[in-house]
Amino acid sequence: MAATKGNCYLCGKELGKTAMKNHILKVHCPEQGQECRLLKIEGSEDKNYWLYVDIPLSSTLKTLDGFLRKIWLECCGHMSAFSNGCGEVGMSVRIGNFNDGDVLLHEYDFGSTTETLITFIGTVYRSQQRGVRLLARNAPIKFICRECASPAVLIDVQDYENKDPFYCRKCAEKNTDPDTVFLPVTNSPRMGVCGYCGESDTFTYAPRTPKYMWVKK
Ligand SMILES: [Zn+2]
Numbered sequence: 001m002a003a004t005k006g007n008c009y010l011c012g013k014e015l016g017k018t019a020m021k022n023h024i025l026k027v028h029c030p031e032q033g034q035e036c037r038l039l040k041i042e043g044s045e046d047k048n049y050w051l052y053v054d055i056p057l058s059s060t061l062k063t064l065d066g067f068l069r070k071i072w073l074e075c076c077g078h079m080s081a082f083s084n085g086c087g088e089v090g091m092s093v094r095i096g097n098f099n100d101g102d103v104l105l106h107e108y109d110f111g112s113t114t115e116t117l118i119t120f121i122g123t124v125y126r127s128q129q130r131g132v133r134l135l136a137r138n139a140p141i142k143f144i145c146r147e148c149a150s151p152a153v154l155i156d157v158q159d160y161e162n163k164d165p166f167y168c169r170k171c172a173e174k175n176t177d178p179d180t181v182f183l184p185v186t187n188s189p190r191m192g193v194c195g196y197c198g199e200s201d202t203f204t205y206a207p208r209t210p211k212y213m214w215v216k217k
C-alpha cells in the first residue's frame with residue numbers, strides 16, 4: 001500500500017508524511033512565541049497512521065498520554081507507559097527534557113498492546129495556548145468490503161489475522177454466526193483491538209471548519 005497522505009489541520013493542504021513535516025516547518029512556524037517541540041507520532045506496526053503535533057516544553061508526558069488516548073487509543077482505561085532505549089520514562093517528565101532526534105515508545109494496554117512511536121523533530125513556536133495541538137493527521141485509510149467491494153465500515157475481529165476482515169454494513173448484517181464480533185473501522189492503529197470504537201476521537205478532518213479543522217462529535 002502506498003504511504004497515506006494526510007491533511008494539514010492549520011491550512012487544509014494534503015501532503016505525504018515527510019512533505020507535511022517540511023510544510024509545517026516552512027509555513028506554520030513563527031520565529032517567536034510559546035516554545036514547543038514538534039513531534040511526529042506514528043503507529044509502530046503500521047506507519048500509515050501518523051500525526052504531527054506541537055506541545056509546550058512545560059507540558060508533561062502525562063499530557064501527551066492523554067492526547068494519544070483521546071485521538072486513537074482509549075477503549076477501557078488500560079494502563080500505558082512511555083519508554084526509550086534505557087527503560088521506562090515517567091509520566092511526570094517534561095517535554096523540555098527531550099532533545100531533537102529523541103524517540104519514545106508509547107505502549108497502551110499490556111495485554112493487547114498498541115505501540116506508538118514518538119519522534120522529537122525540533123523546536124517550534126506558536127501563539128500561547130495549552131497542551132497538545134494537532135497539526136496534521138493521515139487521511140482515513142479506505143477499506144473495502146470483502147463481499148461486495150463497497151466502502152467498509154466494520155471489521156470482523158476474529159478474522160483480523162486473515163488480512164481481509166472488512167465488511168460494509170449490509171454484508172455484515174447477513175452474517176448470522178453468533179460468535180462473530182464486529183468493531184467499527186476507525187482511523188487508528190488500535191482499530192479492531194479489544195473494544196476500541198474510537199468514540200473519544202474528536203479530531204476528524206473537516207475542511208473549512210474555522211481555526212482547528214476538526215469536528216466535535
Ligand atoms: Zn498548512
Ligand SMILES: [Zn+2]
Pocket residue numbers: 075076077078194195196
Ligand atoms: Zn480495552
Ligand SMILES: [Zn+2]
Pocket residue numbers: 145146147148149150167168169170171172
Ligand atoms: Zn458489502
